[in-house]
Amino acid sequence: MAPQVVGVVSRRFGDFDGAEDATQEALIAAARRWPEDGVPDEPRAWLVRAASRRLVDAWRSDAARREREARVIAWDVPAADPPDHDDSLTVLFLCCHPLLTPASAIALTLRAVGGLTTAEIAHAFLVPESTLAQRISRAKAQLRQSGDGFRMPSGADRDHRLRSVLHVLYLMFKEGYTSMQGESLHRIELSGEAIRLARLLTERLPDEPEGLGLLALMLLIDARRPARTDTQGDLVPLPEQDRTLWDEALMAEGVSILGRAMAQRAVGEYQLQAAIAAVHDRAATADATDWREICVLYELLEGVTGSAVVTLNRAVAVAMADGPVEGLRVVDEVADRLGGTQRWLSVRGHLLERSGDVDGAAEHLERAAALAVNLSEQRHLVTQVRRLRRLPRP
Template sequence: MTARVEDLLRKVAPQVLGVVVRRFGDFAAAEDAVQEALLAAALHWPVDGVPDNPRGWLVQAAVRRMTDQFRSDQARRRREDVAAALEPPPADVADRDDTLVLLFLCCHPALTSASAIALTLRAVAGLTTAEIANAFLVPEATMAQRISRAKQRVKASGVPFAMPVGDERAPRLRSVLHVLYLLFNEGYTSSIGHELHRGELSTEAIRLTRAVHAVLPDDGEVAGLLALMLLTDARRPARTAPDGSLISLEDQDRTLWDHERIVEGVALVTSALSKGLVGEYQLQAAIAAVHDDAAHASDTDWPEILGLYGLLERMTGNPMVALNRAVAVAMVHGPHLGLKLLDAVADRLEGHYRLDAVRAHLHEMAGDVASAITHYRAAAARTASTPERNYLVMRAARLGEG
């Protein structure tokens, strides 16, 4: 399959699924039918050529599959007359893009974050079950079961295929943004495996967040999340050495950063913050912008970052935010005060490798080499990411050599 066909199928897949779900009302069956239509297109289009109306072609193929399914299902014989009466839609399908509706459906609060991410990647991003399974290093059968359960749970919820309105909209939007945030983070720094980045995941997260922003341009948190992704992803070209090893933020060649993304991200977060109602994604984006504004690590405005982390911690109460704030405190007021703050949140992060990693870093700053080595090794033993483990082991080894 050519790259052009693959890109086209990925772009129109959620639109086609939206049409079929809206027509038949059965998300699980419609998703299966659309996947078969996409497979048929992947086989035929590179040989026969892309049709003039690719979306209409796919809708017709999926509807035929749904019709055949209804006809062959003995438990649904009563629907045969209705199915037989269904005519394939005209080639000129109504120009209605249901991608955002589909995204809200896949990110239903009834689903766990893991299930919502998997379902979003399958139904909205157009990844195959095998690709998703590979991204999360689980067997394809396991991922297929996860996606199947997610589809059934969405079906059982009885939620209509429509954008949420009224009191439902805010919590559903929060769920969507949370899923996209987790999806991006897993792509930018994979929690497992041999690769630091899973570019297909972070790229899809940015694409889908752009789609949400296009529909909700005045929502500050949507703009903040998109800005956060762009400002963070801008550093990706400098995060790894040619051999794939991790390069810390302070040691990165900042001339390699994507400055177009930085400019776009700064403009987004600046506009969002000017509207008055500040949310956690806007604050995270503002912190990322301060880092990206520094031409050299030594130019970083740590007092401003510390102030922003203080606001973010009060807003969220998230222990990971407290962990990052401890680093900022150490950079402004010294490592000993940062270590005291770590002690205050240690019970909430017990066993997490990042607690040991930050402790190691602050002990290294304080000149306590033995404690730094101990915590670097403890962090390395607890992470499932090979690049991060190698980085932590290397830091401990270098201190030991000194």
């Protein structure tokens, strides 16, 4: 809902910078009032009115803008939900302006489009809140100086921004699917918004293969969400999930969209990730998973991305196909780049257990738990450590 509100207020008042700040204040006000007063019948209209009032108030307090204030006050703030016009994609592409660095574009998008607070984004990127706030302020200043205005780019300009747009949508979905903080593993509203925006993007660009691939990836992964936590909200690893809880409609839609993407014969990283997700989804049981095919797909993905994280994921597939010793060999290939991360320690710990090194496994998983910022993941890792400490030694 956040990008829709930013879009309406930006289009009405011609001030993206002020509209984004005002929308953040309106969202904070809603978080305080709605639990007590109840959610209004038209929540978006409520947020638009609240953001519009805050923007006008901000302009009133600036003596240098009195002339513009008089013009704005004459406009009517919408009393009902705005017409069926969604500016979310315009906001998204504006946040991915080529003048901005990738870090600035991602931070601004997560705030303006994802609705995350500055503190939440700072926590996710492990930087001080003041640093993140300055990054967002500089990004908005650069957008003002660009003089582009609030419009959807077209042609080469749009194509130039598309890679950044896909990347930030992917990050939004990841944060929603595995939150970087808090008790809950999921932030459903954030992953849901990423899927909604990806749908809008594919409607606007129906023949863009990586846009289709990203939407397919999101759907194929989100289909497993009902089985990903137990009744206490704790993480359930993929091999242990009840696959009857997976959403078959989402899986079928994801596979269909992936087919449309692959038909364009321009395979990219999101299509390959979606293909890997599809192999998992079509396996009736964990044992039926075609790990050989997944290994091949990860090798292709490595060639496209050169990512150490992809190599680490390939290590898991190699371990399943060829045994834990081979998996550990691949894990150690990226020790210099990922050796101090939660994910690397966790993967290596599980493979050490499979190879019979219980003490080494417990040590790695304990270190991974100490680095975990999501409490659900942390509890899962601590439980595994306790289990390993109780196992008899050979």
